[in-house]
Structure formats: structure tokens, C-alpha cells
Amino acid sequence: MQELIKVENLSCSHEAVEALSNISFTVTSGDYLGIVGPNGSGKSTLVRAILGLMPVNHGSIVLFGQPVATFNSWEQLGYLPQNMGPLNPAFPATVSEVVQMGMLAGKRLPRRLCRHDRQQVQIMLELLGIDHLQCRLIGELSGGQQQRVMLARALVNNPELLIMDEPTAALDPEIRDRFYELIAEMNKTRGTTILLVTHDSGTIGKYAYRMLYLDKKVLFWGTFEDFCKSPEMTAFFGEHSQHLICHRH
Numbered sequence: 001m002q003e004l005i006k007v008e009n010l011s012c013s014h015e016a017v018e019a020l021s022n023i024s025f026t027v028t029s030g031d032y033l034g035i036v037g038p039n040g041s042g043k044s045t046l047v048r049a050i051l052g053l054m055p056v057n058h059g060s061i062v063l064f065g066q067p068v069a070t071f072n073s074w075e076q077l078g079y080l081p082q083n084m085g086p087l088n089p090a091f092p093a094t095v096s097e098v099v100q101m102g103m104l105a106g107k108r109l110p111r112r113l114c115r116h117d118r119q120q121v122q123i124m125l126e127l128l129g130i131d132h133l134q135c136r137l138i139g140e141l142s143g144g145q146q147q148r149v150m151l152a153r154a155l156v157n158n159p160e161l162l163i164m165d166e167p168t169a170a171l172d173p174e175i176r177d178r179f180y181e182l183i184a185e186m187n188k189t190r191g192t193t194i195l196l197v198t199h200d201s202g203t204i205g206k207y208a209y210r211m212l213y214l215d216k217k218v219l220f221w222g223t224f225e226d227f228c229k230s231p232e233m234t235a236f237f238g239e240h241s242q243h244l245i246c247h248r249h
């Protein structure tokens with residue numbers, strides 16, 4: 001199994017305040033990891049550090065076998081940042097252009113879309129229920145619609161590793177379920193490796209194999225089966241919450 005992400009003894013601070021302390025875990029190819037924790041527990045900080053967007057105090061981050069500082073195969077990776085806030089309504093790109101940009105980002109020069117690429121864009125727009133919006137400017141759409149466009153953009157390349165920070169926050173429940181099914185399907189049939197951040201600890205256990213429970217430090221890292229059997233986790237969460245999280249029985 002190839003290690004796609006290897007984090008060792010990672011610590012990060014915002015100004016002088018430590019946000020992450022001594023974090024270690026790995027993500028191997030084909031895995032589906034849920035990163036869970038309360039608001040402010042450092043989930044987004046961790047994702048940003050993994051992507052090289054955040055200075056590191058201690059420790060190391062290796063992506064696809066390369067230290068993040070020299071990693072240069074970003075086309076293998078899809079990233080959906082946490083809600084970007086409202087876009088300028090006049091931002092000059094249509095929905096289909098934004099998704100096409102995601103496709104182009106994964107190409108080597110010269111960057112052109114072929115017929116097959118355009119079909120893939122169309123399929124992704126349909127899967128996420130935004131094909132009827134494809135000629136609209138992205139800034140004119142609602143938050144949930146914009147989030148689906150950004151998701152389509154991250155997914156369209158068929159990346160080997162997909163990193164998503166609170167992807168379901170602005171989605172309504174029906175679309176949310178469809179989104180989780182779609183990601184599980186990509187993981188099973190295409191072998192896409194998934195790292196999904198959520199504060200919704202009650203849902204992710206239905207889909208992910210492994211969990212990292214974060215609260216500035218790692219409270220748990222392992223499979224949901226191990227989580228379910230762990231006496232430390234029973235002591236920490238109580239038996240009822242432990243089994244609401246684990247979804248194993």
C-alpha cells in the first residue's frame with residue numbers, strides 16, 4: 001500500500017497560540033479517512049498544513065513520498081476548501097467554466113479540453129444536480145449551489161487523493177446523502193483515496209473506514225471497529241455516543 005499522506009509529530013501555531021500538537025497519522029492509497037472534532041479543534045489548520053499552506057513548527061508532512069515543501073504533483077490531488085464565503089456576484093465565470101478549470105488544472109501543457117473532457121464535465125454537473133445552472137455566473141448562485149460547483153471542480157479530474165473540508169456544510173439533506181453516496185462510490189469503484197473533514201461525528205462512520213478524532217491533539221486514530229471496542233473511547237465519550245459515532249452495531 002502506498003502512503004499518500006504521512007504526518008509525523010506535527011505541531012502548528014496561529015501567531016503564538018498552538019493549534020495542533022504532536023499529530024501523527026498516515027493515509028494509504030484506497031483509504032477513506034474521516035477527520036472529526038469540535039469547532040476550533042484544528043481540522044482546517046491540519047488540512048492546510050498538509051497542503052503546504054500553513055507554516056509548521058515541528059514535525060514532517062510527506063505527500064506521495066515527497067516532503068510537502070518540494071511536492072509538485074498537485075494534479076493527483078483534488079481539494080475542496082472550507083466554505084469560501086460569498087463570492088462577488090459579478091465574478092466573471094460561469095458554472096461550466098469553473099468546472100472546466102478543474103479539468104484543465106490536471107492537464108499538462110498545452111491545456112485543452114477534448115470531447116471526452118467535456119463529457120466528463122457534463123456528467124459531473126448532472127451527478128451534482130447543477131447541469132441546469134451551467135450557463136449562470138457562479139457568483140449569482142446560492143451558497144449550497146456554489147458548494148456543489150466547487151465540489152464538481154474538485155471531482156472532475158478523477159484525482160487519486162481527494163481532500164475535502166466540511167463539504168456538506170451548505171448542502172441540504174437530500175443532496176448531502178447523494179454526495180456521501182457519490183464519494184463512497186468513487187472510493188470503491190475508482191479507488192479514490194478520501195480525506196474528509198467534518199464536525200458531524202454522527203454521519204461519517206457510515207462511510208469512512210478510519211477516523212482521526214482531533215482536539216488540538218489526536219484523541220483517536222484508527223478504524224471505526226477499533227474505536228467501537230476501545231475502553232478509552234468509552235471512558236471519553238460514554239457508551240451511547242461511542243456507538244452513535246461508530247455505526248458498527
Ligand code: ADP
Pocket residue numbers: 014015019037038039040041042043044045046
Ligand atoms: P476547525 O477547522 O476544527 O474548526 P481551525 O483549524 O479553523 O478549527 O481553528 C483552530 C484554532 O485556530 C481555533 O482556535 C481558531 O480560532 C484558530 N485559528 C484558525 N485560523 C486562524 C487564523 N488565521 N489566525 C488566528 N487564529 C486562527
Ligand code: MG
Pocket residue numbers: 043044045082165166
Ligand atoms: Mg474548519
